[in-house]
């Protein structure tokens with residue numbers, strides 16, 4: 001039963017002005033996202049992945065083409081940035097509750113919700129720490145908690161687990177999988193890691209070197225919920241090899 | 249480690265005491281008359297006398313009010329205009345020639361003009377004070393606001409923050425360290441501004457006291473006025489430091 005896409009991207013081009021005719025970063029990107037899809041973009045450095053997410057978040061106007069959301073013009077967005085991007089003058093707790101604060105949620109309610117998120121990302125005991133005292137991975141987890149707290153319709157994740165150690169990263173994969181299934185979110189994630197994309201996504205889109213074009217669109221038909229050991233199944237291996245071959 | 253801060257504090261006190269002793273020695277050895285170089289004791293007695301007759305507090309109060317009003321207006325205008333300049337390159341292009349030119353004119357040169365135009369009362373002093381405070385605070389505002397990280401703007405915009413929310417939740421706190429740095433410079437300059445104004449023409453204030461003391465060869469009085477000025481400047485400096493302690497806890501402080 002095909003569902004109606006909630007997001008349609010059509011012939012998207014992004015050209016940044018520069019001294020010799022402009023830097024073509026994204027070229028004719030088209031794809032659709034259905035509700036509750038988990039989509040991964042896989043691509044080499046500089047292929048315009050961050051730029052694509054910025055366009056989807058409405059932070060950057062494309063040079064041509066369009067991004068169309070059904071229902072509302074712009075959905076509520078939760079974004080995790082490539083660098084943790086915390087406010088150094090706010091404690092962990094205050095960083096996490098920022099989106100609720102801006103929505104005008106009462107402080108007491110925001111704190112309860114933030115505490116929940118802190119538990120979720122495993123940062124209990126660090127509520128009152130300053131960002132300067134966090135490790136890179138901890139800071140990134142604060143960023144993840146902040147992106148989830150206001151219950152966004154669309155999650156945009158820009159290599160969210162890049163700075164985490166392997167163990168924490170895999171724990172976060174499972175967590176994210178769980179959150180995604182429990183809360184029925186639509187997720188668009190950018191990553192360098194083939195394993196990560198296969199473990200999490202329904203669909204993996206591979207981008208080329210700059211200018212980024214969609215080179216390959218792979219449906220990931222692995223059963224859910226996915227456990228750690230799914231990575232050692234032959235089917236996983238086959239999909240991984242397919243992706244590996246397209247990324248050169 | 250725990251001994252160090254208190255020991256450093258003692259060092260400061262000892263240094264001041266040594267300074268006073270040296271001063272006293274110079275007076276004794278050189279045998280200079282009181283109206284050229286008064287001794288610490290002379291100055292102390294003069295201080296007590298002017299405290300007793302109420303003149304010192306009155307004049308200090310006048311100067312303090314000029315400084316506070318001058319700082320207030322100077323800082324308000326400078327931050328508002330600085331913010332607008334930081335946000336608009338074209339506005340900056342239009343305004344900056346005037347700003348740079350105004351900085352090239354020493355305040356001492358325009359002070360008589362301002363007093364001619366605005367009278368010898370408090371208004372002209374407040375104005376001079378604001379003018380001298382204006383530029384450093386303005387520059388720091390521009391620098392501070394321009395230094396806000398673009399990715400933090402992305403964060404605020406991704407959750408659809410309004411312009412006011414961006415101002416109060418991002419731009420203000422992010423530029424606060426630089427803003428307070430500007431205030432620190434401004435606070436010291438404001439004392440100079442008030443005194444320059446009073447020296448040109450005034451009927452009240454520490455600058456007036458200074459002039460009268462000079463005129464009457466009451467050099468001890470001049471010293472008292474100068475010490476009051478230094479104390480005022482130090483107090484203002486202390487207030488800014490307190491503000492920094494209170495609002496910049498999140499920064500890695502190198503001291504303490």
Ligand SMILES: Nc1ncnc2c1ncn2[C@@H]1O[C@H](COP(=O)(O)OP(=O)(O)OP(=O)(O)O)[C@@H](O)[C@H]1O
Nearest residue numbers: 016023025043044045046047048049050051052082
């Ligand atoms: N605002 C901008 N102005 C000019 N050029 C930009 C801008 N943002 C990105 N670029 C350029 O666009 C290209 C793609 O950048 P982008 O950050 O989207 O890459 P990426 O795929 O996210 O790379 P990475 O994996 O290293 O994060 C780069 O060459 C970058 O220099």
Ligand SMILES: [Mg+2]
Nearest residue numbers: 049050082158
């Ligand atoms: Mg990137």
